[in-house]
Amino acid sequence: MPRIVVRVKVFGQRRDRRLFLPARARVLDLLERLGYNPQVVVVRRNGKVVVEEEGLASGDVIEIIPVVTGG
């Protein structure tokens, strides 16, 4: 199985990490892997806001911004 590697940053967390995913993974798969409900985050792919069905490519920089702050 070919795989891709993306860099993931979560807003408000200092460290980013590299994540290996299946070749045809979408943003949604990445969120699922990390345990985020798409309802509560906005995702930027290489600086642009994307929908969760958008596919990923090796080398992408993904930012996850939790937007449900409650208060």
Added chain:
Amino acid sequence: MLKCSLCGRRAVYDRRYAGVLLCDRCLAKSVESRFRRAISEHKLLSPGERVAVAISGGKDSIVCLHLLADYCRWRNCKLVAITVDEGIKGYRDRSLPIARENAELLGVEHFVVSFRDAFGATLDRIVQLARRRRTGLNPCTYCGVMRRSLLNQAARELGADKLATAHNLDDEVQAIMLNYVRADLSRLHRLGPIYSPREGFVPRIKPLREIPEKEIALYALLRGLKVHLDTCPYAGGIHIEIRDFLNKLEANHPNTKFMILRMFDRLKPELTRCTPRFEVKMCELCGEPTSTNICKACELLKQLGLSKRRKRLIC
């Protein structure tokens, strides 16, 4: 690249409950038109009225402030902003400057009223006292009651006809569920786009009530608004469980939140009919309007050995 269902530009949002993908422009337009529709449909504001908006610096209230500023310019209303500084170290002290900055940017007069000035204690202190005295009440109870009381008083002192708060679809549906779970009929029937209790209370309006939280966040982000995105350190308990439960339902069954809201709105006239109207009295301790002899805020303060220190909030 996925495209906007309406105009074909690059999509930024999957509005699953409506089965459409939206680009930044179409999403912004939709948020703005829902805001205006809520105001006209529920007659939240009339031309020339004086509106006070509660702003914390968080995304919802900052979006509400910007949308109201546009609206008030158009409809000739007078807008002022109020921030309640509860005194939450590391949280409110960071969002308050953002609230001030946005108000300044829009040329909206901004007033800050604080727990410390009004009650002689910050929320941090109140929480400490409550733990020591084992009152069994959680921070959100104190914060909610006291903030509501100060907001109403400040809005009244400022001569506001309406008090706008930034409750979004998620907030409203969570409140519906919470009051169901707690079987609190009197709180339940107060929910809705507008609540005008009685004399002494400034009618409260919620123009963002039909906009999902994520759409408001996206709107703030795409418009480049400066907002505070941290979580309140006291957030917890059943509120969070209900929020997560509703988000899970919505993810698996899109449109759930709107269905809960619509059902509630249909039931509301019946709820109002079976909830007794209360007589407005003046709190014996602070003079604020209340349905009992002593208002809820004073009752909570009294338990902690505190009392309201200031008669007037806005000098």
